[in-house]
Amino acid sequence: MKVKNIAIIPARGGSKRLPNKNMLILSDVHLTTHSINFAKANRDIISDIYVSTNDENIKSLALDLGVKVIDRPEELSGDFSTTVSALKHVLETINETVDNVILLQPTNPLRQKELLKEAYAKYVDGNFDSLMTVSSSKRKLGKIVNENFIPFNYKMGQRSQDMEPLYFENGLLYISKADLIFNDVILGSKNCPFIVNHPCALVDIDTNEDLKYAQFVLENYPNE
Incomplete structure (x- = not known):
């Protein structure tokens, strides 16, 4: 029997730190669209x-791009709402047998072309x-205790x-068994850390400076 994999892109409207960030433009494309296009390029894996x-604007954008939309209730759309609650709501709403969920976050819009296939x-x-x-990170990290730096x-x-x-967890891509999400968990006990050291892995958009850095990466590093 064929495995059923779905991609879920959680893209709520509103953001206090960077207003409407999921609809911001990166290289003439909305952030949410970058993740949609990546999912569409992997139709051999994603059903x-x-x-x-x-958000109505995000909904219209997604529908125009030919993907399905789940209306997220406001109680699952606040600043403190969890990602897993949004994923679980999608699974409960579609009420279909799903094997695996592929999570693509709009704020991590740059992914290598073969990333999903390899992962x-x-x-x-x-x-x-x-x-x-x-x-991977080789930064020299430490704590400050009583005004002393402790490596x-x-x-x-x-x-x-x-x-x-x-x-560090870079947020580019997650794959989870649907059964985990029904139990309010994204990462299971047998979890694979898939290493990505491409500059796109450093892109996580939460400020205007992050958006500028994403544009720099997009223009200067092949996304292959």
Whole structure:
């Protein structure tokens, strides 16, 4: 039986820090459209594409692009609403048997062309419950305690090339079994960290400066 994978793009309207950020323009394309186009380019993996929104402009945009829209209730659209609540609402609303959910966030609009194909292959081959994209970091991190800097992941004087890398969740892509989401979980106990070190992984738009950086990455680094 064919596996049923759906993409969900949670794109609520309104944002206090960066107003209407999911409708902002990056290289003549709305942020939400970047994620929609990425999903449409992976139709061999994705059966259906859903945009979850409480915003009429985002809804019209999605419908014009030929994808499905789930009207998100206001109680799931506030500043403190969780992503998993939006994903669960989509699954409950469509009431179809779904195997895997691919989460694409509009604020992470730049993804390598083959990212989903490579990530999904690893997800399936490893029989994982979930997958998230991560990037390595060799920044020298520490805490400030009583006005003293206390190194966290290195020793004072240590060369950065000798440090063991840490990894951060970059938000580009998530894959989860639908059963997890029904239990209010996105990442399962058998979770695959899929490493992406392309400059696009540093793009996470929450300010105007982030948007300018995204434009720089788009113009200067091949997204392949």
